[in-house]
Amino acid sequence: MRKKVTLKQIAKELDVSISTVSKSLKDSHEISEDTRQKVQAFAKLYNYKPNNIALSLKNKKTKTIGIIIPEIVHHFFATVISGIEQVANENGYNVIVCLSDESFDKEVINMELLANGSTDGFILSLSKETQQKKDFHHIQEIISQGMPVVMFDRVTNDVFCDKVIIDDQQAAYDAIQFFISRGFKKIALLTTVDYVSVGKLRTDGYLKALRENGIEINEDLIVKIEDIDNCSNKIESLIKNQEFDALFAVNELFAVTAIKLANKQDKKVPDDFSVIGFTDGIISQFSTPSISTVSQNGIKMGRKAAKMLIDRLEKDEEDELYTTEIIETELVLRESTTT
Amino acid sequence: MRKKVTLKQIAKELDVSISTVSKSLKDSHEISEDTRQKVQAFAKLYNYKPNNIALSLKNKKTKTIGIIIPEIVHHFFATVISGIEQVANENGYNVIVCLSDESFDKEVINMELLANGSTDGFILSLSKETQQKKDFHHIQEIISQGMPVVMFDRVTNDVFCDKVIIDDQQAAYDAIQFFISRGFKKIALLTTVDYVSVGKLRTDGYLKALRENGIEINEDLIVKIEDIDNCSNKIESLIKNQEFDALFAVNELFAVTAIKLANKQDKKVPDDFSVIGFTDGIISQFSTPSISTVSQNGIKMGRKAAKMLIDRLEKDEEDELYTTEIIETELVLRESTTT
DNA sequence: TTTCAACACTACAACGTTTTCGCTACAGTG
């Protein structure tokens, strides 16, 4: 086994000082051509590479970005990571990923762990539990220590930092407007419980669109789902007992589940009702019928978040002006809506 | 801004030595009750947490696992990461994720970067390009430096290390046997080009099952796909020009694409032909018809890989005995196969 | 001959931590 070689070992071997080795490898003019070549040749032979940890300690920079997300087995979050990783990579940064599993405690523990020197900054999306508790002290704490934080998608107004979001309300509004423009008046909504920020905003967009078009809001057409694994009953009863000609779901899982359950009751999408989902993932693309969605570009979101974080990291003045970037969404029309 | 406090600062503030502070916080018996309490109170007040980087440098352990995978926007890899993260977390490890984007160069660069002190070991799945080039020097190099490596799914026999795989050949064999047991004789295969190790193995299982059952192999029923974004023609022509009663796809994307293209030609699954895919992902579950698959439990694979790596890391003797764990697969029957 | 610059190199501190070893002062023992 050939362990990694250090400056010290090279120095000893060549009978020069550590400084000389370090400078030779950095092509310092203080070192004679002769010595430089000797050292470089030796270093190459033994495949010398500086130790990142030692550099991090010295420079007080790790060139590492911490990502905290609720879960990774979720197409949207995976695309965001992918986007972050692209930009990080282009700028010589690594990403270290922690999953909160939607748990407040895990979110706190992971952040505190990484904040102790492991990362230069954070990109995070809040866990459900954190949003529910409205307890953001761990994030505040980290920001107050001078570590930059960028929040995306599931954000909160209670923390001042850079943010990347989509205009959830507007996007939902646009989707509903699309339905209305096609002459649909009875529009059902499949949404989450209110404490999930994005669910709430999308619901608001739905309500706003109806109101502005003078359509009465029918509470029977609004289904709020807490637990995705346990929502069949509610959706089934909606489809069976209510009459509607269009359905808007705040995520693609709700959308595809509704379509499947409709099939069971011999109702066909889009013949019996049109469907638009949210988040343009694999499911929407490949289900039959393929589902029209409000496309939320995760890659773009991740890239933007990473760019904002790195910009802040590489700028030396502390800038207290935080910005919130809005990533545009797009209504992607597929087979689940009549044209 | 309240920067992180160090031992040195506490020492200065309380007018004791750094050693005393360190020992106090570790409840050393060398320190008087009095001093200990004073230090601990102060540390708590200023929220002292030891600096991970300094610890890593001192202990020559980072408590970090490097994960190198081809891409993350891929349900299977996301589940594997999820599994790795679970076990890592349980054992106080963090995970740092790098994506090779199926590129040999990026795989090499990322590994070399992380190997310079950033991680204690690696869990990786080979990029397509690496498998094609059969160049594994970067992995060999890292192993020879004494850094443990665990490979999963896309592995190679040319590198000696711990591995976690499924029995791809057997799983494919079982799927084909299932078809044959239902009386199907004309079985089509949608596979990858041969250099993708798992594709090759699954193809071998298909061939073996046919041979053992005395069914003649019809090359026209075997379609090898290089590029997923550009495979429609080949699959369409298979469906249009060949006659078959069952189709086995080596991944779920191929499976769902085939079903969609069949629909276009007014052929229905499973009425016109049955389909079994590979990798039990979101698509298989939610497409219509839902797709029967050989389920490849990514979480389990990730957990196992992480366990193997951590075991090796925490055991002090160097053990040259490498093992290859086989994760069992399961045939999950859904709507795409007739019963 | 003195002075000084240029050259080629080394020593050392610093980053934050742990741990071994050593030191001092005081109590106890014979």
Add this chain to the structure above:
DNA sequence: CACTGTAGCGAAAACGTTGTAGTGTTGAAA
């Protein structure tokens, strides 16, 4: 009084690196 033991603390090294501030030698100008 001389010695030993010990409680309580501090100094210093080590991990690997970089950059600043020296150090010693040479040769040339004054």
